[in-house]
Amino acid sequence: MCGIGGVVGHRHQITTQQLTALATALTHRGPDDEGIEYFPLRSTPERMVGLVHRRLAIIDLSPAGHQPMRDTEKGNWITFNGEIYNYPELKQELTALGHTFRSQSDTEVILKAYAQWGAQAPEHLRGMFAFAVWDQTREQLFLAVDRFGIKPIYYIHRNGQFAFASELRALVQAGIAPRTIEPLAIESFLAYGSVQAPLTMLAGVELMLPGHTILYDCATQATHHDAYWSPHATPSARSTKEVLLESVRHHLITDVPVALFLSGGMDSSALAILTHEIAGRMIESFSITFAEHEYAEGQYAKQIGTRFCARHHEITLHDSDLLTLMPHALDAMDQPTSDGMNVYMISKAVHDVGIKAVLSGQGGDEIFGGYSTFSNLPRMHRALHMIQSMGTPSHALLTIGTRWMDLVRRRSPLIPSRTALLLESDGSPLSIYCILRQLFGSSTRRRLLGKPADSSALTNGIPVIITQSLTRETRTLDALNATSLFELRLYLANTLLRDGDVMSMAHGLEVRVPFLDHVLLEQVWGTPMREKKDPRLPKPLLLRQVIDQMPREIYNRPKMGFTFPWELWMRDMLRPQIEEVFASTDEALWTFLNRNTCQKLWRDFLAHRKGISWARVWALYVLLSWIQRTIIAPERAAISASGAAHASPQ
Structure with a gap:
């Protein structure tokens, strides 16, 4: 997992300082290595292309995996974020077709796949990915993201310049995207607690849609968007258990130790059981628990972790921890989100013991029908x-x-x-x-x-x-x-996966999601309805694959979800800082929101009025905090610095 970025534009628009700033803004995503390449176009030397990469080394830890990587035969360049789990099979296929390889990395496999299949290359990939290939011959930039949108690409196309990055803020910090809020994104956020793609919080910047590619042609400066995949049912002679085990086995391919987020719920418990079936007690597990016992699933996570994992780590989150870490978690938000704090906290705990890759049960509810x-x-x-x-x-x-x-x-x-x-x-x-x-x-x-x-x-x-x-x-x-x-397409892609990516990568941690495998999805969609619905069992198609080893108390209790005791905290230790934001008289903060309505919601929440859940108030607080931290404070700091520079003696 890494951070990627790039710019195509007139030579006066692209500087080494800008590319360095773009790479620096992504340092947390890839602490192991940095690469920057830029060169003029052959047809129009006044225009240039620049690619940047920050590396988190997971597969092929040698210098041969350095990026941006060049295909020495075709002259193409790539900057890539993610993992291709079927790269060994693809490498064999491409070798048989006459391609030669100089590394053991999956990055080079994508380069050769592009050389062989062009824009159809993503159709051959099984994994999570976001990459850009600079086609030297055609002078085109080809971008692709995986079928579920696990790995993001944000892009902006204006004033003859096309730029992209793994995070929205990288485009801002490199001076490419302005700090101008998109009003439609505010309404979208208020509807769901996250911005719905392709919208982003910044005007002119969009998020690539899952299963899509973009082709930017330098000659015409035009972009062509295409969907290379849409979910469909694929009846198969293979069993669901066989496809599940295949996906988990793929997600265990790594050159570094891998761990497991274990919530005590059914999905992560199923992953622990399946991983144990494949590799024994190979991986360590991590869970978070709280002093507020009614919110904690620690006992269930511990039961699974001690039985199926090499070692189980239980992290107790105390009031003091939350107060210390919350400002950092808010700063880590690339866009405002009503969720994500849980991922930030547990990712930090996993990173702090030296783990670089972890399995997550995300996608289990969406694939197997776990939500209400x-x-x-x-x-x-x-x-x-x-x-x-x-x-x-x-x-x-x-x-x-x-x-x-x-x-x-x-x-x-x-x-x-x-x-x-x-x-x-x-x-x-x-x-x-x-x-x-x-x-x-x-x-x-x-x-x-x-x-x-x-x-x-x-x-x-x-x-x-x-x-x-x-x-x-x-x-x-x-x-x-x-x-x-x-x-x-909506909740998973725009909330869970965006939070999972940005909050884990804030700590340089790669999160892998075995349930989000397109072969598994098509298998489940092709399974008869009677096997997927059972009033006696939750997610029966998944549960039946592991029911002989899963304790009854794991699946025979109400679904909790991986959440924190926000209701209690917001009325107690977090109340002062939330109240401070809602009471702000800074007119810039209320440009897009009605101050009186927001303040009334806060008062109604404190008064326990029906309908005012903690999630609604928390979402407003996070949105206002994001505007303060990302838009208002940096703009005022820049104005202050500019004024000081003009006032200083020459």
Whole structure:
């Protein structure tokens, strides 16, 4: 895992200082090595291309794995972040086709795959990846990200310049992207607690979509976007257990020790069991626990870790730890997110004992149907269809009755009940999903936004191009697979994977996700519905692969999720710093948000008003904190420095 970046533009736009700044901004992602290459275009010498790389050495630790890497036969260059798990098989195939190799790295395999298959190369890769290939002959820049969007690429194309990086802030710190907030991103964040791609918090910067490529042609300065993969069901003669073991085995390929995030939940416990079946007690496991026992799953994690792992580490998070680490975690956020603190804390603990790679159970719920949306969405879709078939008068009466019940229950007027929101939806599966997942509904968002943006480019807080694509792709899918696609493309790609990447890489830690394997997904989607649904068992298709070794108490209890006791902390030790932000009179902070509405939400939370969950208030706090730290403070520091420079004697 690494940090990558690059720029193509006029020679006066690209300097060694800029490329160095781009690489320096990614140092935490790759502490082992740095590479910078830049050169003029042959056809137009006044234009240049520059590539940067920061390396976290996981496979082929020798200098032969240095990047940017050049294909000595074709002259192409690559900067690559991620892991290609089928690289040994691909290397054999490419060798048989006449290609020669000088290293043992998966990076060189991608270079040769591009030389052989061109833009179709990503279709041959099995893994997590984000890479850019400079095609020397065609003078084109080719970028690709993996099928799930595990590894990100942010890019900006303006003023004759095209630039990209693994993190949004790297483009800012290199002076490539301005610190200008995108108003649509604010609304998108308020809807889901994370920004929905391709939007980002900065105007003009976009995030590449999962399973997509971009081709930038230097001659025309045009970009071509293409999707090389879309999920589909693939019935197979192989068993689910066989495909699961194959994916886990691939994810254990490494030249450094690998560990396991163990929450005590079903997904990470299943990984521990499968890893043990493949390699015995090979890996160490890590879990976080709290003094607040009702939030802790430590006993379950310990039970699995001591049985199936080489050594289990239990990290107890104390109040003092949180207060010390929280400012650093907020600084680590590339974009604001209502989640991610948990990943930051456990990643630090794993890094501190010298581990560089870790397995995570992310993707288990999305692939095997573990969220409540898998049962709630079809049920609510049927109910809404029935209500709508009763006619307008019945629908209107139900809407009025729901609003009246909200008043009787002393629900905060800022947060309508989910039932009220559902009755106002268009009844489509996607709109119902959005309401089930939304942090703030549309009416609340309108009251929160200080300067409402033109939201015609959004539907339910999601870019229209994404909702249109999801609607097309789910027309022929059954309810389970359609919900799986919604979860994969929206919640997983824009919240969990973004948090997992940036918060782990803040500590130079590579997170591997064996459940996010496209062969496994297609196997599960192709499995008959009756094998994936069982009212007696959670995620039955996954559970049946490990049920003979998984303790009953792991899967026979309510789903908790890997979260912290925020409700308690926000009313106690975190209250002063949260209150300070909400009470701020700095007009710059409230450019996009309505101060009075935000302050009322905070007061309603403290008063225990119904509907004001900790997650809603926390999301607002994180957003405001991000604006302070990322936009306001650096801009004022730059103005101050500029003023001091002009005031100093010559």
